[in-house]
Amino acid sequence: MMxxxxxxxASIGGKEILRGVNLEVRGGEVxxxxxxxxxGKSTLAQVLAGRDNYEVSGRVLYDGQDLLALSPEDxxxxxxxxxxxxxxxxxxxxxxxxxxxALNAVRRHNGxxxxxxxxxxxxxxxxxRLVEMDESFMTRSVNEGFSGGEKKRNEIFQMAVLEPxxxxxDETDSGLDIDALRVVAQGVNALRSEGRAxxxxxxxxxxxxxxxxxxxxxxxxxxxxxxxxxxxxxELEQYGYTGLDQSRSLASAGVPDRATP
Amino acid sequence: xTNLISSEVRELAAKDYQYGFVTDLETDxxxxxxxxxxxxxxxxxxxxxxWMLEWRLKAYQGWLAMAEPKWQNVGYAPIDYQDIIYYAAPxxxxxxxxxxxxDPEVLAMFDKLGISLAxxxxxxxxxxxxxxxxxxxxxxxxxxxxxxxVIFCSFSEAVQNHPDLVKRYLGTVVPRKDNFFAxxxxxxxxxxxxxxxxxxxxxxxxxxxxxxINTADTGQFERTLIIAEEGAYVSYLEGCTAxxxxxxxxxxxxxxLVALDNAQIKYSTVQNWYPGDxxxxxxxxxxVTKRGKCAGVNSKISWTQVETGSAITWKYPGVxxxxxxxxxxxxxxxxxxxxQQADTGTKMVHIGRNTRSTIxxxxxxxxxxxxxxxxxxxIRESASGARNHTxxxxxxxxxxxxxxxxxxxxxxxxTAQVExxxxxxxxxxxxxxxxRQRGISAEDAVSMIVNGFCREVFKELPMEFAxxxxxxLSVSLEGSVG
Numbered sequence: 001m002m003x004x005x006x007x008x009x010a011s012i013g014g015k016e017i018l019r020g021v022n023l024e025v026r027g028g029e030v031x032x033x034x035x036x037x038x039x040g041k042s043t044l045a046q047v048l049a050g051r052d053n054y055e056v057s058g059r060v061l062y063d064g065q066d067l068l069a070l071s072p073e074d075x076x077x078x079x080x081x082x083x084x085x086x087x088x089x090x091x092x093x094x095x096x097x098x099x100x101x102a103l104n105a106v107r108r109h110n111g112x113x114x115x116x117x118x119x120x121x122x123x124x125x126x127x128x129r130l131v132e133m134d135e136s137f138m139t140r141s142v143n144e145g146f147s148g149g150e151k152k153r154n155e156i157f158q159m160a161v162l163e164p165x166x167x168x169x170d171e172t173d174s175g176l177d178i179d180a181l182r183v184v185a186q187g188v189n190a191l192r193s194e195g196r197a198x199x200x201x202x203x204x205x206x207x208x209x210x211x212x213x214x215x216x217x218x219x220x221x222x223x224x225x226x227x228x229x230x231x232x233x234x235e236l237e238q239y240g241y242t243g244l245d246q247s248r249s250l251a252s253a254g255v256p257d258r259a260t261p
Numbered sequence: 262x263t264n265l266i267s268s269e270v271r272e273l274a275a276k277d278y279q280y281g282f283v284t285d286l287e288t289d290x291x292x293x294x295x296x297x298x299x300x301x302x303x304x305x306x307x308x309x310x311x312w313m314l315e316w317r318l319k320a321y322q323g324w325l326a327m328a329e330p331k332w333q334n335v336g337y338a339p340i341d342y343q344d345i346i347y348y349a350a351p352x353x354x355x356x357x358x359x360x361x362x363x364d365p366e367v368l369a370m371f372d373k374l375g376i377s378l379a380x381x382x383x384x385x386x387x388x389x390x391x392x393x394x395x396x397x398x399x400x401x402x403x404x405x406x407x408x409x410x411v412i413f414c415s416f417s418e419a420v421q422n423h424p425d426l427v428k429r430y431l432g433t434v435v436p437r438k439d440n441f442f443a444x445x446x447x448x449x450x451x452x453x454x455x456x457x458x459x460x461x462x463x464x465x466x467x468x469x470x471x472x473x474i475n476t477a478d479t480g481q482f483e484r485t486l487i488i489a490e491e492g493a494y495v496s497y498l499e500g501c502t503a504x505x506x507x508x509x510x511x512x513x514x515x516x517x518l519v520a521l522d523n524a525q526i527k528y529s530t531v532q533n534w535y536p537g538d539x540x541x542x543x544x545x546x547x548x549v550t551k552r553g554k555c556a557g558v559n560s561k562i563s564w565t566q567v568e569t570g571s572a573i574t575w576k577y578p579g580v581x582x583x584x585x586x587x588x589x590x591x592x593x594x595x596x597x598x599x600x601q602q603a604d605t606g607t608k609m610v611h612i613g614r615n616t617r618s619t620i621x622x623x624x625x626x627x628x629x630x631x632x633x634x635x636x637x638x639x640i641r642e643s644a645s646g647a648r649n650h651t652x653x654x655x656x657x658x659x660x661x662x663x664x665x666x667x668x669x670x671x672x673x674x675x676t677a678q679v680e681x682x683x684x685x686x687x688x689x690x691x692x693x694x695x696x697r698q699r700g701i702s703a704e705d706a707v708s709m710i711v712n713g714f715c716r717e718v719f720k721e722l723p724m725e726f727a728x729x730x731x732x733x734l735s736v737s738l739e740g741s742v743g
Contacts, residue, residue: 092713
């Protein structure tokens with residue numbers, strides 16, 4: 001098991017947002033987490049990546065280690081990647097310089113030599129093609145003046161360079177037009193592999209037309225209320241979250257209590 | 262993260278100042294205090310001609326009638342001007358015929374500061390005038406510069422050897438009674454650098470002055486005068502450090518630049534005077550008057566400053582844009598950490614037609630640091646078509662620091678265009694978390710974000726200096742996250 005979340009709670013300013021999340025993800029699997037706004041999906045992403053504004057309890061095992069005990073940079077170094085819902089601008093810091101610094105920090109942590117500028121450039125060029133990013137984005141400041149779609153592509157580009165083991169995509173589809181969505185999804189699909197797990201957080205079903213998940217979870221009020229195969233997403237599309245709630249209460253006996261198919 | 266931030270800001274506060282050592286030099290020191298006799302004594306020590314003494318005495322009389330200014334946004338205990346030593350000089354063992362004869366202790370001190378005065382040892386091609394306390398101890402590459410007619414020497418030597426040039430330009434940009442500290446400097450200045458670039462000459466190497474305060478309780482009052490004749494070009498750098506001491510020391514310098522027709526002067530400063538300890542004890546009061554005059558048409562003066570040291574920094578390097586089409590630039594990075602205070606900015610005075618000025622100010626405040634940008638853009642009636650663009654950005658690290666902006670704009674000509682932009686940002690937890698999520702440590706992330714913030718200014722610095730400035734900033738900010 002790559003990721004095992006047990007009874008995870010998180011609150012901020014006394015307000016409980018995650019209320020006992022349980023989830024298991026194997027290497028190679030893509031799990032979609034769907035749910036209405038404010039249900040706690042993004043908080044789950046932030047807590048897993050190590051944002052420490054939250055009071056957290058419960059247990060998260062990642063590759064057998066206690067993920068919650070690690071600093072954000074150590075989590076990154078062991079292969080946890082978060083594609084941000086709102087990627088942050090860093091004025092004056094070149095995009096490529098930033099990604100190379102990140103890659104070398106991760107490499108150093110893992111006892112590898114830093115990659116030199118020339119090899120890195122070749123790598124970056126190749127990975128930028130995955131998300132059809134123009135080379136002018138190499139030298140521009142990190143996310144500064146990027147459109148919404150460009151920022152999201154940049155996240156997937158960084159993911160392609162850093163080659164994480166566990167990628168968490170937080171509403172990567174929000175604010176994208178259909179062409180940008182296709183490009184981003186294509187980049188993500190190219191990065192699916194045996195050793196890599198992905199948690200795809202989304203509000204809408206449409207992303208899942210492009211990134212087909214192995215498992216779909218429905219998130220509501222801080223926990224997973226239902227899990228199923230990719231058809232669950234279609235059901236959601238049809239009935240909406242409220243409709244699904246009703247269908248769930250009608251068929252509650254059939255809800256799997258473990259979040260695997 | 263909030264806890265992490267404050268603990269790292271505390272670490273920053275504990276960061277040692279790297280240049281705080283004292284060198285044991287045999288020093289010629291005059292008694293404390295200031296009087297007409299002291300002014301005469303300084304002039305006599307330097308064996309000055311009468312006109313120079315007269316000039317000093319007039320400045321001293323002017324100073325007596327002036328009051329110390331209180332309008333700046335900094336706070337400090339009253340300075341006792343009678344408790345300062347106005348002249349201290351390392352005693353030369355004998356008259357120097359060449360650099361090889363410079364006191365080895367002095368050479369060792371500069372080596373320790375990372376500045377080799379041995380010409381053979383220098384690969385960088387930068388000529389250096391080294392000033393300790395009140396006097397210039399060595400100037401490198403003099404003969405090579407003389408081949409193209411460039412005069413680069415200590416101010417004292419210029420008074421002796423080039424009196425006509427000194428007489429013609431001294432006080433023409435910063436008059437004796439310009440302000441309290443300029444008047445004080447004019448009375449008691451002890452040394453400094455003098456540069457003269459003749460007509461049409463592009464100075465073949467960077468010129469640089471390195472200032473070092475060594476003796477306790479001394480003030481450093483240096484005076485720099487740079488003259489670029491028609492079509493001449495020079496790039497000039499200055500660096501400064503001082504030992505760590507519990508008492509405050511006063512540094513009141515005056516720098517005057519004169520650019521004639523089509524001439525260009527680029528003046529870069531990396532100021533790293535001792536900033537005082539974590540509780541704000543000790544440190545240099547850096548009260549400096551720097552001004553350039555674009556006297557000729559199409560002339561250009563650029564100030565680039567990286568101010569990371571001093572307990573208090575108070576300076577406004579400015580440009581008087583007299584010649585038509587002349588250009589003034591001011592690029593500044595000012596960092597205040599611990600209890601440092603800075604009130605700095607520039608004055609751009611547009612007189613000639615189609616004169617242009619650019620101001621880019623980047624202020625970084627950490628710990629309890631207080632950082633003020635104060636700038637004046639003045640467009641006189643005669644300055645048709647004048648343009649100014651001002652951008653001042655502030656970056657706050659930690660909750661106890663402050664940033665303030667006081668732009669003054671006076672426009673007397675309706676054809677002028679003046680733009681002002683200002684931003685204040687905090688190194689957000691968002692930025693920091695974004696970097697850390699990518700595997701970059703908090704410390705490296707802060708350094709990266711701050712250097713990015715300063716990039717527009719650093720790219721104006723000569724290469725070697727830019728690297729130095731980045732390092733300095735990283736060291737000054739080590740552990741500082743906000």
